Amino acid sequence: MSELTDWLLSEGFSEEQIDESFAPMLLPARRALGDDGTRLSARDIATQWDVDLERLQRILHAAGRPRSEDPDAALYLPVDSELIGYGQQCIRLGLPEEQVVAVVQVMAEGLSRIVEVMRVAALSAILRPGVSELDGAKASAALTSEVAPLLGPMIQDMLRTQLLHAMLEEEVSASERIAGRPLPGAGQVSVAFADLVGFTSLGEELPPEDLERLSQRLADLARDLAVPPVRFVKTIGDEVMLVSAEPVSLLEMLLKLVAAADADEALPRLKAGMATGVAVSRAGDWFGSPVNQASRVTGVARPGAVLLAESAREAVGDATSFDWSFAGARRLKGIRDEVKLFRARFAQGAVPRLHG
Incomplete structure (x- = not known):
């Protein structure tokens, strides 16, 4: 610890900062x-950005920062002030x-998961057996x-990609709303x-890296089963x-995927939903009413079930x-009319046909 303290002092940290830190190794x-x-303080930031x-x-509360009863208590980091600046600019632009506030909260929740994954990755790269506190700090x-x-x-760039995706969805939805205009x-x-x-x-039970492995396991299983025309x-995330242009092939693949997950002790159970309709492919993704409908049908399916909207059943x-x-x-x-739903199973003795 003395070597670490001497190095931190040489790097410009004060004795007070070192003493008050729960993990001096992480100060750099x-x-x-x-x-x-x-x-x-909250008052400092409010004055800087002219915000009440x-x-x-x-x-700040939406971002997961503490709500202070004392506006003059010095609790916040400079990056907290920058967040307020961005938020104030968005409001002044008309949002x-x-x-x-909702955007900040959702971003904070999503980024917290990213940070947890990165924390584990960074610590595993740094805190190897036999590494001293000084070497770990460096x-x-x-x-x-x-x-x-x-x-x-x-x-x-990831946010820009998601925004472009959302705009493509809205473009397709707008085109669908205009009668007689084909996509x-x-x-x-x-x-x-x-x-x-x-x-x-x-x-709430597993570390982020284990959740990521589950998602990847599902993706690998789906890729293996998704043979043309699927x-x-x-x-x-978790889906x-x-x-497929051939609904029978897609349904067979879904049933086999759900069965494979049931047989895999490492995976939770699956639920699946399917819809059919006019859709368009853009930038490697698909847009249109059957995409939204299939997603909503999946949301109401029971564990282990493959549920079809009436469009797919027909x-x-x-x-x-x-x-x-x-x-x-x-x-x-997001769907105006009621949707009739049908659960599908393999008929007794039926052999899955996944190759068209």
């Missing part, structure tokens, strides 16, 4: 992330305060100073999602998306390899 890494020891204290506290400072500048541009390149396809059951609650499109037709049961009619979010 914290400084590389912008924590130079400066602490600001109530709005400031709402934004409603409620929506800005390694963490070096790694953080190299990685930190990459994170902002990486997150910015360029659109065609009749069946779309399906398969979702790991209980994934959110597992997040196409694996993407993973979205996979698939499309597209599958009278194939003798399936048994059917009516699962009722439901109003699904």
